[in-house]
Amino acid sequence: MNISEVRNNVEFLLDATNNYVLVLDFDYTIVYASPLFEKDVPLNQNEKNNFISRLNFQEEQLFQFEKARTNTSFEISSVHTINKDSRHITWRFKRLTSSASPLAYMVIGIDNTDAILAQENKLFLTDFFTFISKELRNPLHSIIGFSELVKNPTIDPHKINIFKNIVVKNSKRMRYLLGNILDISFAKSNQLVREDVVFSVSGFMDEVLHEYKTKLSDSNIELYVKNNIPDKFLEVVADRKKIYKTVTHLVANAVSNTNSGFIIVSCALEFNSLIITIKDSGKGIDKNELDQINEELHSKYPKFNKGILGVGLRLVSAYISFLGGKFSIDSEPNKGTVVNVSVPVSLYRSDSIEPVGAKLEVDYSSKTVLMIGDFILQFDFIHSVLNETKSTVYYVNNGLEAMELILSGKVLPQLIIIDFATPDKLTQEITGRIARLYGEIPIVAVSPFNTKELEKIAVETGCYEFVFDYKDSEKFHDILKEHLS
Structure with a gap:
C-alpha cells in the first residue's frame, strides 16, 4: 500500500479539524499524517517515524497497545503535550486490510480535551x-x-x-x-489583575510586625521579624497587596496553630525572587494531613467542599500561582511548621549595580562568610558587625541547606558561623560532615547561653570555637580578623 492510496482512503477525515489522522504500516511506523498532526509532530520524509516513541506512550499503554495489535480495531486513551498544552486524546486504530498480517492501520486521534x-x-x-x-x-x-x-x-x-x-x-x-x-x-477564572508597585521590603516587614505585635500582646507567642536583605536591595517592584495578604494569612495560620512559643517571619533575596519564610513552634501537622494539604494546594481542581483547607490557605495558593511563585509547607507534629514562599520580583535601585542573587554583600571584600541558623537573639548584633567588615555573607536556615550550597560549587566560605542556641541533631551531624570534608574552613558556634553541654556539643561537632558572649564586639572582630585576614 503506497502513500497515495492511503491518502485516498482517509481524505474524507481531514476536515475534522479537532482530530489527528495518521496511518501506520505493518511495523507501526508512520507512513502518512494529516496536516494538523504534521504541524504538531513534524515528519522527516527520509526516515520512518516510530509511532510509539513519537507519542511517548507510558508503559501500561505500550502493554495495552501490544496486547491489542492483533485485533481488527482497538482504542488507547492518553495525554500528550501538543503546542505546550496537555491534550486528552483517544487513539482509534482500524486495520486497513483483512489479512492476518495487516499492511497498515488507520489511526484517528480524537481530541477530548475540551469536553x-x-x-x-x-x-x-x-x-x-x-x-x-x-x-x-x-x-x-x-x-x-x-x-x-x-x-x-x-x-x-x-x-x-x-x-x-x-x-x-x-x-x-x-x-x-x-x-x-x-x-x-x-x-x-484567570481574572485577577496584577498591581505591581515599588515598595520597601523593610517597611513591608515592619507592617507585618506592627499588625501582629498588638494582636499577640496578651498571648504566649513571641513574633520575630528578620530582614536578610541588604539596604541597597530594599526596594522591589512586585504586587505588594497580594504578597502582603499572602504573608498575613500565613502568619494568622501560624498563630492559630501555636499556643505558646515563637513565630519567625524572615525574608531574603535569591536570584530576583523574594523569599519569605514563616516558621512557628506550634503543634505541627502529621504526615497524612500534610500530604492532603499539599495535594489540595497543587490540584488544578481542588475539592473545596470535602477538602481540609480553609479560605486563607486557598487564597495563598491562588495568589502564589498567579504571581508565578512557589509555595511549600514542611511540618512535624509537636515540632512546628515552616512555610516557604518564593515570588519573582524586580529590584528597584538608585545605582546601577547589578543584583547579586542570594548573597548579601555586607569588604574583607574578597571574603565570604556562611551563616547557619535563625540567630533570633543575636541576629541584629552579628549582622551589624559583619556589615562593618563588608564581607560577603550568605544566610541559610540549617546544615542541610549549607551543605547543598557548598556542594553546588557556588560558595566556598572562609568562615562558617552557626547558631548554637538550640542546635538540632541534623544540623549538628551535617556541620560535623562539613568540618571533616572541609577542614580548612573554621566553624564558629555562637550561642546566647553559656553551658558546658552546648560547648561540648560544639567541640564534638567539629566547631573551631564556641562563643557565648555574643555582644562582645571586640571578641567577634578578633575572630573575623583571624579567619578572614
Whole structure:
C-alpha cells in the first residue's frame, strides 16, 4: 500500500479539524499524517517515524497497545503535550486490510480535551458554591440572630451592646470571607489583575510586625521579624497587596496553630525572587494531613467542599500561582511548621549595580562568610558587625541547606558561623560532615547561653570555637580578623 492510496482512503477525515489522522504500516511506523498532526509532530520524509516513541506512550499503554495489535480495531486513551498544552486524546486504530498480517492501520486521534475540561469545570463550580455557602452560613446566621435580639426592647442595654459588637465582628468576618472568595474565583477564572508597585521590603516587614505585635500582646507567642536583605536591595517592584495578604494569612495560620512559643517571619533575596519564610513552634501537622494539604494546594481542581483547607490557605495558593511563585509547607507534629514562599520580583535601585542573587554583600571584600541558623537573639548584633567588615555573607536556615550550597560549587566560605542556641541533631551531624570534608574552613558556634553541654556539643561537632558572649564586639572582630585576614 503506497502513500497515495492511503491518502485516498482517509481524505474524507481531514476536515475534522479537532482530530489527528495518521496511518501506520505493518511495523507501526508512520507512513502518512494529516496536516494538523504534521504541524504538531513534524515528519522527516527520509526516515520512518516510530509511532510509539513519537507519542511517548507510558508503559501500561505500550502493554495495552501490544496486547491489542492483533485485533481488527482497538482504542488507547492518553495525554500528550501538543503546542505546550496537555491534550486528552483517544487513539482509534482500524486495520486497513483483512489479512492476518495487516499492511497498515488507520489511526484517528480524537481530541477530548475540551469536553473533559468542561466537565471538570462543572464539577469545580458545583463544589465551589457548596463550599461558599458553608463558609458564609455561620457568620450570616449570627448576624441575623443577634440583629433580631437587638430589636427586643426588654433586653438589658449592656447585653444589646454585646450583641451589636458580635454583629459587627461577624459582618467584618463576612466581608473578609467574601473578599477572599471573590479573589479565589477570579484566580480560577484567570481574572485577577496584577498591581505591581515599588515598595520597601523593610517597611513591608515592619507592617507585618506592627499588625501582629498588638494582636499577640496578651498571648504566649513571641513574633520575630528578620530582614536578610541588604539596604541597597530594599526596594522591589512586585504586587505588594497580594504578597502582603499572602504573608498575613500565613502568619494568622501560624498563630492559630501555636499556643505558646515563637513565630519567625524572615525574608531574603535569591536570584530576583523574594523569599519569605514563616516558621512557628506550634503543634505541627502529621504526615497524612500534610500530604492532603499539599495535594489540595497543587490540584488544578481542588475539592473545596470535602477538602481540609480553609479560605486563607486557598487564597495563598491562588495568589502564589498567579504571581508565578512557589509555595511549600514542611511540618512535624509537636515540632512546628515552616512555610516557604518564593515570588519573582524586580529590584528597584538608585545605582546601577547589578543584583547579586542570594548573597548579601555586607569588604574583607574578597571574603565570604556562611551563616547557619535563625540567630533570633543575636541576629541584629552579628549582622551589624559583619556589615562593618563588608564581607560577603550568605544566610541559610540549617546544615542541610549549607551543605547543598557548598556542594553546588557556588560558595566556598572562609568562615562558617552557626547558631548554637538550640542546635538540632541534623544540623549538628551535617556541620560535623562539613568540618571533616572541609577542614580548612573554621566553624564558629555562637550561642546566647553559656553551658558546658552546648560547648561540648560544639567541640564534638567539629566547631573551631564556641562563643557565648555574643555582644562582645571586640571578641567577634578578633575572630573575623583571624579567619578572614
